[in-house]
Amino acid sequence: MTHSQSGRFAIVGVGTTEYGAFPHRDDYGLAAEAFAHAVGDCGIDKREIDGLLISRLPHHARTAETIGIEPRWTLQLPGHGRMSGIGIVEAMAALDAGLCNYAVLLYANIGRSRRVHYGGDEDPGFWDPWGFTSMGGIHAMMFREHMERYGTTTEQLAEVPVAFRHHASLNPGAVMRRPMTIEDHELSRPICEPLRLFDYCLINDGAVCLILTTTERARDLKKKPVRILGTGAQESLRHSSYPEMDFWYEPTRLAGESARGQAGVTHDDIDALMAYDNFAPTVLFSLEGLGFCPRGEAGRFVEGGTLQLGGRLPTNTDGGHLSNSYMQGWALNVEAVRQLRGEGGDRQVADCRIVQYVQSTPCTRSIIYAID
Amino acid sequence: MTLSASAPLRRPEPKITPLSAPFWEMANDRTLATPLCNACGQRHFPPGPVCPECLSTDLGWSPVSGRARLVSWVVFHQVYWEDVREDVPYLVATVDLEEGVRLITNLAGAAAEAPVHGMALTVTFVENMSGQLLPVFEAA
Numbered sequence: 482m483t484h485s486q487s488g489r490f491a492i493v494g495v496g497t498t499e500y501g502a503f504p505h506r507d508d509y510g511l512a513a514e515a516f517a518h519a520v521g522d523c524g525i526d527k528r529e530i531d532g533l534l535i536s537r538l539p540h541h542a543r544t545a546e547t548i549g550i551e552p553r554w555t556l557q558l559p560g561h562g563r564m565s566g567i568g569i570v571e572a573m574a575a576l577d578a579g580l581c582n583y584a585v586l587l588y589a590n591i592g593r594s595r596r597v598h599y600g601g602d603e604d605p606g607f608w609d610p611w612g613f614t615s616m617g618g619i620h621a622m623m624f625r626e627h628m629e630r631y632g633t634t635t636e637q638l639a640e641v642p643v644a645f646r647h648h649a650s651l652n653p654g655a656v657m658r659r660p661m662t663i664e665d666h667e668l669s670r671p672i673c674e675p676l677r678l679f680d681y682c683l684i685n686d687g688a689v690c691l692i693l694t695t696t697e698r699a700r701d702l703k704k705k706p707v708r709i710l711g712t713g714a715q716e717s718l719r720h721s722s723y724p725e726m727d728f729w730y731e732p733t734r735l736a737g738e739s740a741r742g743q744a745g746v747t748h749d750d751i752d753a754l755m756a757y758d759n760f761a762p763t764v765l766f767s768l769e770g771l772g773f774c775p776r777g778e779a780g781r782f783v784e785g786g787t788l789q790l791g792g793r794l795p796t797n798t799d800g801g802h803l804s805n806s807y808m809q810g811w812a813l814n815v816e817a818v819r820q821l822r823g824e825g826g827d828r829q830v831a832d833c834r835i836v837q838y839v840q841s842t843p844c845t846r847s848i849i850y851a852i853d
Numbered sequence: 854m855t856l857s858a859s860a861p862l863r864r865p866e867p868k869i870t871p872l873s874a875p876f877w878e879m880a881n882d883r884t885l886a887t888p889l890c891n892a893c894g895q896r897h898f899p900p901g902p903v904c905p906e907c908l909s910t911d912l913g914w915s916p917v918s919g920r921a922r923l924v925s926w927v928v929f930h931q932v933y934w935e936d937v938r939e940d941v942p943y944l945v946a947t948v949d950l951e952e953g954v955r956l957i958t959n960l961a962g963a964a965a966e967a968p969v970h971g972m973a974l975t976v977t978f979v980e981n982m983s984g985q986l987l988p989v990f991e992a993a
Contacts, residue, residue, distance in 0.1 A: 598933070600931070600933040601865075601933035601934050602865075602934065605868065607873070607899040608945075608957040609864075609865040609867070609868070609934075610864050610865055610866065610867040610981065610985075610987060611864060611945055611957055611958050611959050611987065611989075612864050612865070612929060612933075612934075612937055612940070612943055612945055612959070613945045613957045614933045614934075615931075615933060617931075618927060618929065618945070621927040622925050622926070622927050622945075622947055623925070625925045625926060625927060626924065626925040626947075629925065629970035630970075670930070671928070671930045671942075672930055672931045673927050673928070673929050673930065673931060674927055674928040674930065674942075675927070676927075719905075720955075722898075722899050723947070723955055723957070724925070724947065726924060726925065726947070
């Protein structure tokens with residue numbers, strides 16, 4: 482038996498901390514701050530909260546103790562990227578099954594102050610003896626293949642970080658706000674060629690909180706609910722020791738098709754895109770998989786500011802992982818909510834009614850949000 | 854400065870486990886081999902505890918021809934291990950073996966200086982700092 486979840490669940494509250502380097506704070510303190518902001522954002526009585534999902538925080542029990550809640554549904558996801566999309570879909574399923582009425586999703590990252598490097602002995606793998614390591618190395622390998630197969634250039638790739646930096650320059654909370662040009666990108670130092678420094682996400686501290694409930698319960702809360710119209714999911718795990726040389730095309734295509742189908746929308750209805758951007762090439766892969774451009778043509782598609790505010794498809798309007806904050810997808814979902822509510826300030830997308838989130842990753846998810 | 858894999862290769866030492874030991878022992882005999890399922894005949898890589906196709910534990914090791922095609926490559930400038938510093942920058946490649954198995958490896962000789970997408974490669978072996986032979990690839 483299947484039944485539709487479309488439009489029946491909503492994000493009602495969002496909260497974020499400052500982003501940066503906070504060596505004197507801990508995970509729970511950051512999470513508590515984001516939680517307090519989210520509670521204030523929707524005006525919920527905290528005693529009503531009966532669901533808790535955490536990611537990257539060390540322990541669910543200490544999290545609940547810290548913020549003083551007693552849930553009847555709890556789920557702890559690992560601290561990997563891309564758990565945000567998974568977490569939101571799981572929370573919807575829990576609400577749908579009646580396992581909780583109000584789900585709090587909490588994420589905190591203190592990787593900057595802990596000096597996390599994302600490669601080498603921190604993350605041992607079978608290919609270390611040949612010197613192959615890091616998520617950046619994997620994305621570099623994929624992007625070289627994209628260049629060879631389709632003629633994509635690093636100047637085209639530069640459009641992604643340049644657009645996101647422009648958005649960050651309009652976002653007072655973003656970590657990296659100094660404007661960047663395509664030439665700046667081309668002159669930045671190579672990390673793992675063909676990728677350069679500005680193709681890599683930031684590593685910074687911060688926390689994010691989302692509160693989800695049913696659309697019906699959402700009516701009693703402070704702000705207009707941001708409804709989840711559709712979701713889609715497809716993993717690509719079977720050969721996970723290798724870079725995914727098909728650019729997550731098929732999983733992204735399937736997730737996008739599912740999300741659009743449930744939502745009853747077409748590409749033209751999407752006012753803004755939030756695309757998981759741990760590395761710049763993923764954004765190109767996302768555009769192709771979702772079908773915003775034909776396969777292999779994302780390089781040409783993004784030329785001339787397509788992804789910038791005022792362009793054809795404003796993308797990562799907060800600055801994304803590349804320039805706003807490395808909150809592993811969580812902050813991009815908050816940005817979707819803020820754009821739909823019209824809280825985008827200088828970076829507001831005009832007449833923003835429908836926003837799509839996508840993470841083209843080994844765990845691909847897409848979510849389509851709307852406001853009435 | 855050369856991107857070619859030349860001895861002694863400054864790379865992290867393999868962490869040899871019961872599952873991977875045959876790979877490294879055979880490499881020292883200048884043989885490139887992968888696990889092969891005796892039940893269904895499928896190869897898989899990296900070595901796992903069961904055949905991922907049929908779940909049989911009846912696995913053996915079988916040499917491959919060493920012929921491969923170049924799929925993609927990157928050049929590391931970032932130093933992720935102190936031991937590797939003197940070899941930076943270095944090239945890492947993805948290659949597809951004739952037998953349908955994909956490997957991450959290094960390139961030697963002209964292939965490293967001028968890699969071409971799809972070029973024909975053949976396996977060769979280069980010593981790392983401890984004398985372990987590593988399978989790498991050169992132009993066929």
